[in-house]
Amino acid sequence: MDIKALRYFIEVVNEQSFTRASEKLFVTQPTISKMIRSLEQEVEQPLLHREGRRLWLTDAGEVVYQRAQQILAQFNQLNAELLDLNQLQRGHLRLGIPPMVGHMYAGLIRQYRQAFPNVELTIVECGGRKIEQAVYNGDLDVAVTMLSPSAADTLNILDLDSYPICAVLPDVAPWNEMDSVHWQDIQHEPFYLYTDDFTLSEYIATLCQQQAITPSVAARSSQWDFLVALVKSGVGVAFLPEPLCHRIQGEGVVIKAMSPSIEWRLGAIWHAERYVPRTAEAWIDVCRAYRNRTR
Helix, strand or coil: CCHHHHHHHHHHHHHCCHHHHHHHHCCCHHHHHHHHHHHHHHHCCCCEEEECCEEEECHHHHHHHHHHHHHHHHHHHHHHHHHHHHCCCCCEEEEECCHHHHHHHHHHHHHHHHHCCCCEEEEECCCHHHHHHHHHHCCCCEEEEECCCCCCCCEEEEEEEEEEEEEEEECCCCHHHCCEEEHHHHCCCEEEEECCCCHHHHHHHHHHHHCCCCCEEEEEECCHHHHHHHHHCCCCEEEEEHHHHCCCCCCCEEEEEEECCCEEEEEEEEECCCCCCHHHHHHHHHHHHHHHHHC
16 A cells, blocks of 8 residues: 555544645645545445535444554654664664774764763674674674775775784793894794684785695684783793784783784675664765874
8 A cells, every 4th residue: 555645544534635635745636636546446445425515434444543543653653763774873883893903993882872872872892703704694884994905805894003013922032132023033932822713813914825834833812912912921922913012911912013014904894785773874975084183
């Protein structure tokens, strides 16, 4: 049934007049008559009986009138809810951020929450590779993560930041005497790496292959500060993005640039071939505004 026809029918019944209904609806009387005839043809029964100037509902008309009011109420509620979603007065955003990245974009999250306080925000923290797969599978709407060279073609990417990745070494000779570190310098050191679900771990493995070295992985952890603690014990090497290097407390380690340099590229990712909810579009807009401010 046509929603417009139901609305016209209800108005005719309420006004007890085709003329008054047409004036209230700002349509011609023949248009209303045609729509109601169409309804009657659809239900194969008359809906109205005219007696003088009075309109009476038939039995079928009574059923249609009662149900039509419910349908229109639900339809109006649907429109209101869709409008709320479009204006972000409600909704849900599933956002993925790896633990190493989260603290860097806390300001963006705060900005988003201030702009859209009624949007429910679920933040999923795990390694970049898991996050990328979750976006690909549709389990996350959008993510901010380290950008993987092997990211799927079906993911849209918005570059946000880029920082050097540094080597974290014990504060002993020869490391504390060097300005930078080559891969060949550390190839025989124990490597303390992130777990396999971290994009950075995959990236380091790829770089080692390119440099024709086979690292001896002594430990893996999802906690960067634990990897640094292992280095402080006096042996081995860990890799840390430059922003996190500033957070290392105490002595016992030195931070060295890698030669050739390696980059920690961060960006927003979302699926290129799936529906992107309005809540995610708003997050992407916040990220774009951040990028424009910082470049």
